[in-house]
Amino acid sequence: MTNKPAWLHRFLSVSSSKRIYQESFPREIRIETINSCNSSCSFCPMGVNSEATKNRQVKRMDDALFRKIIDEMASVSYSGIVKFYCNNEALLDRRIVEFIEYTKEKLPHLTRLQIDTNGKLLTRELGASLFNAGLTCMLVDDYTETGGGGLNNKKEKIKEVYDWLREQFPDKTMGYFPRLLNEVLDSRAGMAPNNSYIPPAPTKASCVYPFYSMYITSNGNVAQCHYDSVFENPMGNVTSSSLQEVWQGEKFRQLRAGLLKCSRTNKLCTQCDFHGHINPLEIMENTHYLYNFAYKSLGTLAKIRQIMKSSKV
Secondary structure: OOOOOHHHHHHHHHHHHHHHOOOOOOOEEEEOOEOOOOOOOOOOOOOOOOHHHHOOOOOEOOHHHHHHHHHHHHHOOOOOEEEOOOOOOHHHOOOHHHHHHHHHHHOOOOOEEEEEEOOOOOOHHHHHHHHHHOOOEEEEEEEEOOOOOOEOOOOOEHHHHHHHHHHHOOOOEEEEEEEEOOOOOOOOOOOEOOEOOOOOOOOOOOOOHHHHEEEEOOOOEEEOOOOOOOOOOOOEEOOOOOHHHHHOOHHHHHHHHHHHOOOOOOHHHHHOOOOOOOOHHHHHHHHHHHHHHHHHHHHHHHHHHHHHHHHHO
């Protein structure tokens, strides 16, 4: 992506930002019901060993605030994407099954209802409860020192739990990815503990994130994007304002207006090395859907072969 000429980055980032923007409501809403993680990934600002985590008070979202968020989406018949994570481990919240169930009841026409997890707390029972409650997509990033897959808190292999769930729920979208705890990824606007790179000058490009996603943390603050890991530049708070008021509010409007001019002026934007287009989340999710389709296709072919083999006997 970085070897493209600067003018092409500007063109692609601005055109993609304009193309995906929906003024009334974001295309995707992420809800962080607990601001904690139980992994030690060296690239994550929210890992258990990061300075930001050490200085942060753990907070769970109030039940009333959660219902307010979902009820507001229901009032406009929201049919986009809801994800239960921002920079946290969603399964740390023991209310997660109840929250999924409430969301599915109030928002029956969602495009996707998703959780990403490191799998440390994932069991067969919990996974089944989540899917039965209405979850439609689960992505498991299994972080270990070697990238070979680890164990959950019950000393079960995370991959085996995942495989069982995939077999039991073939109609759900799932993805499993063995990952390294010490990966070096992007700098997350200079906030990644193992990659503090900051561009010598602000990148001259727009950015798709503030045009399509809303990130809500446990106290109701809304981040400017998913790189705002500690919500240091809140666009508003949905405890005292509606989701629509925040999404259409002055802070978001000023941010988007500047980005469409390829002007990055606030701290996070000036430190960010993302070129503002080709959303990596959408690419990853499309890969998961392709993987899910391939899995089902292989299963069908295996059944056909079994039937043909039986018919020859």
